[in-house]
Amino acid sequence: MTNVINVPSSLDETTFEQVLEQLAAVPADARVLLDARHTTWASPYALASLLTIGQARLHVRPTLAVPESDETASYWARSNFFHFAEDFFELTGIVPRRAGGRESAVLLELTPITKSEDVHDVVGRIQERAQQIIAKELSLDPKAIVGFTMTLSEICQNIIEHAGLGGWVMVQSYKWARRLGRRVVVIAVCDAGMGFRASLESSGAFVRDERWDDGAALEAAVMRGVSRFRDPGRGQGLAGVRKYIGRWSGKLSVRSGSARIALVPDWDEDVPLAEHLPYFPGAQLQVTIPEHVAR
Numbered sequence: 001m002t003n004v005i006n007v008p009s010s011l012d013e014t015t016f017e018q019v020l021e022q023l024a025a026v027p028a029d030a031r032v033l034l035d036a037r038h039t040t041w042a043s044p045y046a047l048a049s050l051l052t053i054g055q056a057r058l059h060v061r062p063t064l065a066v067p068e069s070d071e072t073a074s075y076w077a078r079s080n081f082f083h084f085a086e087d088f089f090e091l092t093g094i095v096p097r098r099a100g101g102r103e104s105a106v107l108l109e110l111t112p113i114t115k116s117e118d119v120h121d122v123v124g125r126i127q128e129r130a131q132q133i134i135a136k137e138l139s140l141d142p143k144a145i146v147g148f149t150m151t152l153s154e155i156c157q158n159i160i161e162h163a164g165l166g167g168w169v170m171v172q173s174y175k176w177a178r179r180l181g182r183r184v185v186v187i188a189v190c191d192a193g194m195g196f197r198a199s200l201e202s203s204g205a206f207v208r209d210e211r212w213d214d215g216a217a218l219e220a221a222v223m224r225g226v227s228r229f230r231d232p233g234r235g236q237g238l239a240g241v242r243k244y245i246g247r248w249s250g251k252l253s254v255r256s257g258s259a260r261i262a263l264v265p266d267w268d269e270d271v272p273l274a275e276h277l278p279y280f281p282g283a284q285l286q287v288t289i290p291e292h293v294a295r
Helices: 016-024 044-056 070-078 081-085 116-137 144-163 195-201 214-223 237-247
Strands: 002-006 031-035 063-065 090-092 107-113 167-176 182-191 251-257 259-263 280-290
Touching (some): 002 016, 044 182, 070 081, 107 116, 107 144, 116 144, 116 167, 116 182, 144 167, 144 182, 144 280, 195 214, 195 251, 195 280, 214 251, 214 259, 237 251, 237 259
Parallel strands (some): 002 031, 063 090
Antiparallel strands (some): 182 280, 251 280
8 A cells, every 4th residue: 555645735844844743644655646737836955855865765675656746856866966866766747857057046956965975065155155145145245155154065065974874955036925025045954874863872971861852953953053963063064054144144944853943033933942853863854044234
């Protein structure tokens, strides 16, 4: 029997939970069909997280029914989604070829991160377009460019140091009409590795307390800069990310295991900590930086 997982028509970090809720009831060795035929929009976080589903379900290769919308399927192809998805899914439906041509000025396609050299390559590629994204798309101070590339580097490096498994990064700028009515830049970095809790537990200095769970692990790593590495300065990368995001009224959300933590700006209504979510391996991070509007 094949278990059909209905993919929402609009897929982002919030609605992706509907996919994980359905998957939670399906055994790891069961046959799965992810039905995205009626999906018409997907965020960078959603596309990267879909790949992690394929990465996580190793026992039986899942099937993915691709979007029927030509526009949506073409966007997924331009984002490199199908290029990587064919390694993890049986694809059904019409899969468009990725059109050639020059790179978009506001998009870093899905890019694998498996080693430090990949992070350097990603940062180098995005630096070429950072001025366009930061100064022209978001109307931020040009000084924000350095912090933007640092943020990108730090959250990519998280995969190298803590996941134990490769992942993907994607960056895009678009107008977020439904919630903000202005442009945003979104950085998504996702993997299906060991996650924050297991990473911290691997430290020789780890001491379990009464309330140790995925939520506590996220609070320790994201909010207090705790790292499994004992070297001085370790764990401060996310502190720098938090500072940068706070300065530009951005949002950071990190999901790992069965919990998600978020730095919530005044333009968003997310909760700071969500627990008892459907378990999913690894870590899925999203940074959202909004356009500056003069008051």
